[in-house]
Amino acid sequence: MGQTFKILGTCAVLLLLHFGVSGCSADGELRPDEEAIAQEEARQLQIEAAAAAEAAAREEAERAARERQRLQEEAAIAEAATVGTAAYARKIEEMLGDPQNPLSTHVFYFAYDSSDISVADRDAISAHAEFLATHPEISLVIEGHADERGTREYNLALGERRAMTIDRLIKVQGAADSQIQLVSFGEERPVALGHDEQAWSLNRRVELLYSGY
Numbered sequence: 001m002g003q004t005f006k007i008l009g010t011c012a013v014l015l016l017l018h019f020g021v022s023g024c025s026a027d028g029e030l031r032p033d034e035e036a037i038a039q040e041e042a043r044q045l046q047i048e049a050a051a052a053a054e055a056a057a058r059e060e061a062e063r064a065a066r067e068r069q070r071l072q073e074e075a076a077i078a079e080a081a082t083v084g085t086a087a088y089a090r091k092i093e094e095m096l097g098d099p100q101n102p103l104s105t106h107v108f109y110f111a112y113d114s115s116d117i118s119v120a121d122r123d124a125i126s127a128h129a130e131f132l133a134t135h136p137e138i139s140l141v142i143e144g145h146a147d148e149r150g151t152r153e154y155n156l157a158l159g160e161r162r163a164m165t166i167d168r169l170i171k172v173q174g175a176a177d178s179q180i181q182l183v184s185f186g187e188e189r190p191v192a193l194g195h196d197e198q199a200w201s202l203n204r205r206v207e208l209l210y211s212g213y
Contacts, residue, residue, distance in 0.1 A: 092135075092138070092213040095131075103128060103131055106209075106210075107207050112204065113150075115158065117165055117166065125166060132176075132179050136176060137212055137213070138210055139179050141180075141183060141208075141211070142163040142167050143184070143206065144159030144186075145184075145186070145187075145204065145207070146162075146186050147187060147200035147201075147203040159186045162206050163184055164182060166206050190202075
């Protein structure tokens with residue numbers, strides 16, 4: 001039995017020695033078949049590396065093309081918006097300047113020491129109110145003015161009362177608070193420089209100035 005185990009052990013060692021060195025020649029170099037396999041593996045690695053580099057280059061080219069397309073689209077949108085804004089501004093200016101349109105009346109005159117709106121002006125003021133209500137992006141400055149008679153402080157207050165009178169009428173008909181700004185210049189900005197009723201009647205006024213289009 002002991003002899004049998006000894007023979008079996010010797011065979012196992014011989015098998016291990018055989019398989020451990022079967023891939024190499026006596027001097028440790030690869031056998032021809034192993035060298036061919038190594039060369040094929042190296043070639044496959046080169047092919048895979050080349051394919052990966054080609055895929056990366058293709059992905060980068062596609063990314064660059066998408067970025068150029070995005071920039072072109074943004075430029076086109078910006079250009080269209082600019083053109084649209086310019087056309088919109090021209091349309092608004094035409095409306096405000098059309099003599100047949102009540103919006104062309106943007107200066108309203110007042111009696112001496114009064115902030116009452118005349119009956120004749122109410123339709124035009126209502127037109128401005130409707131215009132603002134339907135164009136919430138547009139802003140309005142209401143400027144109040146007075147003639148030279150009276151103190152500076154009194155005329156500033158009078159110009160403010162005149163502006164507020166028109167402001168209330170416009171807002172009650174639909175315009176938003178955020179669209180309107182009030183300012184009074186009192187007697188500081190006359191449009192007529194005379195010292196008689198003809199000049200004073202032109203200076204007792206409220207002006208409507210639009211922006212935001």
